[in-house]
Amino acid sequence: MFEGLTSRFEGILRRARSRGRLGPKEVEDLLREIRLALLEADVHLDVVRIFLERIRERALGTELSGVLNPGQQVVKIVLEELTLILGGETMKFTYAAKPPTVVLLAGLQGSGKTTTAAKLARWFKSRGRNPMLVGVDLQRPAAVAQLETLGERIGVPVFSRPTDPVAVVVAGRAEASRLGRDVVILDTAGRLAIDDELMEEISGISAAVQPDHTLLVVDSMMGQDAVNVATAFHERLNLDAVVLSKLDGDARGGAALSVREVVGCPIAFASTGEGLSDLDLFHPHRMASRILGMGDVETLIEQVETTYDREQAENAAARMLEGRFTLDDFLEQIHQLRRMGPLSSVMKMVPGMSQQMAGVDEALDEGRIDRLEGIINSMTPAERIDPGLIDGSRRLRIATGSGTQPSDVTQLVRQFREMHKMMKKMGGRGPGGRSSKRRGKGRRGGRPPMAEPTGSDRSVTKGLSLPGLGDATEGTGPDLPGPWPLD
Amino acid sequence: MSLRSRLGRARNAISAQVLGVRSASTVDASTWNALEEALILADLGVSTTADVLTAVRQRADAEAVDESAIVLDLLRAEFVERLGAVDRSLARGGHPAVWLFVGVNGVGKTTTVGKLAHMEVQAGTSVVLAAGDTFRAAAVDQLALWGDKVGAPVVRGAEGADPSSVIFDAVEHAAAVGADLVLADTAGRVHTRGNLMDELSKVRRVAEKGAGTVTETLLVIDSTTGQNGLIQARRFTQAADVTGVVLTKLDGSARGGIVVAVQEELGIPVKMVGVGEGPDDLIEFDPVEFVDALFELDSDVEA
Numbered sequence: 001m002f003e004g005l006t007s008r009f010e011g012i013l014r015r016a017r018s019r020g021r022l023g024p025k026e027v028e029d030l031l032r033e034i035r036l037a038l039l040e041a042d043v044h045l046d047v048v049r050i051f052l053e054r055i056r057e058r059a060l061g062t063e064l065s066g067v068l069n070p071g072q073q074v075v076k077i078v079l080e081e082l083t084l085i086l087g088g089e090t091m092k093f094t095y096a097a098k099p100p101t102v103v104l105l106a107g108l109q110g111s112g113k114t115t116t117a118a119k120l121a122r123w124f125k126s127r128g129r130n131p132m133l134v135g136v137d138l139q140r141p142a143a144v145a146q147l148e149t150l151g152e153r154i155g156v157p158v159f160s161r162p163t164d165p166v167a168v169v170v171a172g173r174a175e176a177s178r179l180g181r182d183v184v185i186l187d188t189a190g191r192l193a194i195d196d197e198l199m200e201e202i203s204g205i206s207a208a209v210q211p212d213h214t215l216l217v218v219d220s221m222m223g224q225d226a227v228n229v230a231t232a233f234h235e236r237l238n239l240d241a242v243v244l245s246k247l248d249g250d251a252r253g254g255a256a257l258s259v260r261e262v263v264g265c266p267i268a269f270a271s272t273g274e275g276l277s278d279l280d281l282f283h284p285h286r287m288a289s290r291i292l293g294m295g296d297v298e299t300l301i302e303q304v305e306t307t308y309d310r311e312q313a314e315n316a317a318a319r320m321l322e323g324r325f326t327l328d329d330f331l332e333q334i335h336q337l338r339r340m341g342p343l344s345s346v347m348k349m350v351p352g353m354s355q356q357m358a359g360v361d362e363a364l365d366e367g368r369i370d371r372l373e374g375i376i377n378s379m380t381p382a383e384r385i386d387p388g389l390i391d392g393s394r395r396l397r398i399a400t401g402s403g404t405q406p407s408d409v410t411q412l413v414r415q416f417r418e419m420h421k422m423m424k425k426m427g428g429r430g431p432g433g434r435s436s437k438r439r440g441k442g443r444r445g446g447r448p449p450m451a452e453p454t455g456s457d458r459s460v461t462k463g464l465s466l467p468g469l470g471d472a473t474e475g476t477g478p479d480l481p482g483p484w485p486l487d
Numbered sequence: 488m489s490l491r492s493r494l495g496r497a498r499n500a501i502s503a504q505v506l507g508v509r510s511a512s513t514v515d516a517s518t519w520n521a522l523e524e525a526l527i528l529a530d531l532g533v534s535t536t537a538d539v540l541t542a543v544r545q546r547a548d549a550e551a552v553d554e555s556a557i558v559l560d561l562l563r564a565e566f567v568e569r570l571g572a573v574d575r576s577l578a579r580g581g582h583p584a585v586w587l588f589v590g591v592n593g594v595g596k597t598t599t600v601g602k603l604a605h606m607e608v609q610a611g612t613s614v615v616l617a618a619g620d621t622f623r624a625a626a627v628d629q630l631a632l633w634g635d636k637v638g639a640p641v642v643r644g645a646e647g648a649d650p651s652s653v654i655f656d657a658v659e660h661a662a663a664v665g666a667d668l669v670l671a672d673t674a675g676r677v678h679t680r681g682n683l684m685d686e687l688s689k690v691r692r693v694a695e696k697g698a699g700t701v702t703e704t705l706l707v708i709d710s711t712t713g714q715n716g717l718i719q720a721r722r723f724t725q726a727a728d729v730t731g732v733v734l735t736k737l738d739g740s741a742r743g744g745i746v747v748a749v750q751e752e753l754g755i756p757v758k759m760v761g762v763g764e765g766p767d768d769l770i771e772f773d774p775v776e777f778v779d780a781l782f783e784l785d786s787d788v789e790a
Contacts, residue, residue, distance in 0.1 A: 039533045042713030045524055109736065110709060139764075142628035149624030149646075192739035219593065223530035223713025225740045246592060249677040250718060274592075274622075275679075475767030 027059045034078070044227045047085070047261045048433060054081050074080060085257050086284035087266040091241060093281075096212045099131075099182040102173065104209070105243075107217035116144060116271060117187040118150035118219050119279035120243075123269075124147030124183045124275075125156060132181035134172035135160030136205065139189035146154035147187055148368035155277055157181070165189075169209045177474035186211070193232035203236050213240045215268060218255055220247045221464055230263045241268035244282060248273045279403055326383040331376045374402035375412050385415045490737075490776040492749065496632065504528070505782050508555050518669070519544065522562065529781055530746035532714050535751065539565055563642075563778055569747065570583055570774035573756045581700030582678060583615070583661040585669045588733075589687060589723050590707035592675030595761060596737035597626060599673045599707055601633030602761070602769035607636050609616070613666040617657030618643040619690065621652040622674035631671055633721035637766065639670075650686065651693035666694045667698060677721035690729045705758065707733045710743035729753075735761035 031052050038048045056332065058077045095101045108115045117133055124426035133151050133157060144160045151158035157174045157179065166310040169186055174186045188205065190451065205212065214237045216230060233239060244256050244265075247270050256267055267282040277301035376487050377403030388399070390413060399406045504525035506519050519540060526536040543561045552558055572731045577586065586603075587596035600616065601728045607614045616634050618641055620626035627643050642657035644650075663671045673690060676683040694701050705783045706729040708716050723729050733744045734757050755774040 036533055039527060040714055042530075042715070045527055108739065110595055110713065112593055140626040140629070141632040146625035146627050147622065153624075160593075192736075194739060210665050219709075219711070220720075221591065221713060221715045222743070223529075223716075223742065224528045225711045225742055230712070246677060248679065249591065249715065250679050254713065 024060060027056060030059075031056055038254065038257075042223045042226075042258075044254070044258035044262065045214070046227070047258045050261065051081060051085060051257075060454045064131075065390065076256045082257075083285045085261050087260050088284055089266075090281050090285075092289045092476075093213075093268065095129075095182070100173065100176045100184045101182065101213070102184045102186065102209055102211040104186045104188065104206060104211035104237070105217055106188055106214065106216045106239075107190060107227060108192065109140070111190065111217045111219045112271065113137070113190060114146050114150070114187050114278070115274075115276075116245055116269075117245050118154060118156075119181075119271060119276055120152045120185055120269070121151070121156040122276050123279055124185075125154065125284045127182045129181040131156050131180045131185060132172070133158045134169060134176075134178045134184060134186045136165045136168050136172075136186050137189040138162060138165060138168070139393065150276065164204050166208045169205050173209055180432070193229045199232070199236050206237050212290050214238065215241050216259075216265075217242050217243045217245055218259055220244050220253040220255055220270075221249060222255040227258045227262045230259040234263045234265070239264050242280075243267075243269040243271065245271045247271060275404045300409055325378065327376050328381075328386060330416060330419075331384075337412060342420065363434065371402070371404055371408060372412060373402055375399075376401040387416060409419055420469070490580050490762070490770070490773065490780050493712070498587040505559070509559060509659075511763050512555050514553050514558055515549065518558060519759065524704075525782060526744065528718075529744035530713050532717070533682075534631045535744075535748045539747075559782075562782070564632070566747070566778040567775055569755075570750060570778070571680035573750075575756050575758045575772055577758060579668070581702050583658065583666050583669050583699050583703040585658060585671055585694050585699045586703040586705060587654075587671045587673065587691060587694060587701055587727065588705050588707055589673050589727055589729070590675060591719055592623075594675065594707045594709040594712075596620070596675060596707045597629050597633070597672050597735050597736060598764070599705075599761060599769065600630065600670045602766055603638045603759070604633060604670055605637040605766040606769060607668060607670075608639055612668050613664075613695055614639040615657055615661040615664075615666045615669045616641040617654045617669055617671040619654045619657075620674040621646055621648045621650050621653060626672070626674070641671075651690045654690055655693050655696060657695060658697050658699035662681055669694075671721050678719050678726075684722060687723075687726045697705070701728075703729050703730050703758075704728055704753070705733050705787050707735055708746065708749075710737045711740045712743075712745055714745065719753065720753055720755060722765070724753055724755065729755055731756060731758035732756070733759045733761065738762045743777075744762040744781065 014081060027477040028245070034055065035048055035052055038051065039045070043051070043089070058081075105113050105117055105120075109368055114137065121133050132154055135144035135147040137147075138160075144158075147160070148158045159168075159175050161168050161171060163171075165188070172186070173184055176182075177189060186205070188202055189198070191202065193199065216233050216237075216239050218230065222229075228237070230242070242256075242259055242265060244253065246266055247253060259265075260267055267284070269279055270282040271279045375398060378398045379390075380388075381397075383394065395406045395409045398404075398409050402409075488729055497738070498509055501747060506719070508525075515731070522543075523536055523540060526539065527533065542563050543558065545557055546552075546565075574749065578584070579682050588600055590596050598618065604614050604616055614637075616630055616639050618627040618630045620630070621644055622720050624646070625782040627641075627646065627719050631641050631643065633639075640660070642653065644653035644656070650673060654669075654673075657669050657671065660666075671690075671694065673687065674683075676687065691701060691704065704727050706720060706723050708719065712719070720729065720732070732746055732749060737743060737760050750756050755775075760770055760772050760777070762770060764767050
């Protein structure tokens, strides 16, 4: 998402770090580069100006006389200001004292309101609420049908009537009370900010239903106009927050910075994919570290924790320690990893990886994993437990079955043996018995340290170690031989 | 009806800088700063902006221009020259010809297909619509409503069906009934999703498996799109050989400056412009009108 900006800053700041000291001229050079990067990222011109002014003031001021080297200080300053512009704290969503909590969604055509409405409903549902969707988009052909299909998919009721928008929201709210639904999400028609008639209409809806939260859906691919659009909606609706949509692309998302700075309302949620579960609270400080190439370790950990089956992973770890880790377990680990999303997007959250990832073709990596799966799937159960069985003719059969070359099979078996050796070594290093005690004790056991602003390229491998698996390999276990003779 | 008048209020959005330049009358550093701001605010991007202004400045210096009105004329000429006299007509031929519509989510592909169907039916072309967006809930219904409205048959598959097969069926149907043109809608997709871009390549290939020929692949870009538009154009061109751009929702923003970079870098011209929600609100792209509307460079705006 913010890769462009990230790689840009990484380049600039590496140069800044390598200089001994920062004079006024260096600061101006740096600012010019930051300006270029921000404009290319679609940050609004006025916001760029404000941002640069803040950086200049702080960079040239007293702070630079401290003990940190100048480069480190600039990184720190930029990170802090970026976090500030993005909104400082993660928003806490509050519910109305007297339900239902009414959430009004507004935005331009095509910004992603209807999809966002369904994703929000799912998000509320996952937090134990009983949401209801109200289709107020009576303009776009089949918009209500789209909402109904999505509602069905996530098991959330949808209310709509082909009357007029104000009547629909009033009736919808009454229906929610009757059904005991505690959150009502209003999906309104997309409209142009300059269309007075439609802007009047949405003001009317807002006045009639007095929403607890009014959210503007903003497309993260939007250019310089984002600020004008947000301002126009804010004047009419007094926005509470913004939902940033389509962050799964490679748009640099300057709109997020701009809207936050100019309109002043926080970015509450960000939508990061087409799946209905791909929406979460927006975390400004994580986004700021990400922009600076420090990775989004926290999000990675959360994804690991929510999608990784802990019990299964711990079982695998235990088997590993007992020397019973087979290719079947290996395959299951791959499945678990893949459940977290495309590998490339997982990797981008790892500190220091966004640079390396820039040139890597995502399809290539995914394709390799596909081949790996294919090879293991073409093995017999006995071969998966004991790859030592695989001789020339078996190798040929596996290769033919998986559409690969015999050398690919050999390579996989060799890698698997290496892995076993490594486990054995790790098992033999630390003090005995620790890992089995640590296992299962608290979810945060395997949590890698957060990247510090000044140490952006640390802890790559640590960040990658998975809970369960990581615990086990770091700890110790009985020094057992593998299931087949190691060479 | 000129593009400017159709853009209505939106055309005032970024004119403050340009009007400032005009009213200052003399040329100095602030003139160039103001123009730089205007171009960046129009989403032209930093490097295109720098290119354009460097060229204009060289001409202004060479001709010792000291009047801001003449600088604005030079700027206008520079843009018109860059956007140039390229062929912006939509290619026909093929029995039937297939026009494929591609783009990221929410840019207005389905609506564009509907409007273009209306135009073509009005002009006497026999059109078949292919509901190739089998992903977005109710997208097929949306296209079917357009089909009813403009009087064009819609070939559809089940939700979640393979888009390639739906479009293939539509082409076969068109060939069977002797229709001239298939307008094929596709699901919006973010261009970073490798598997979905592969799917699009397949759609493009399969569309030509039968009787039809894909004579246009039109990338639909929302005119509020920022610098990401250029990356979109690159990726979609790699996947599906984009032949032209449809710039939508220009009535809302009067921007879309990214199309200048798209044409310069990839040689893909804008062919159509969407200026409203009605069936008639799709017009041919005229570079002179576009530039005038973007910067209000023609002098009668002063009045």
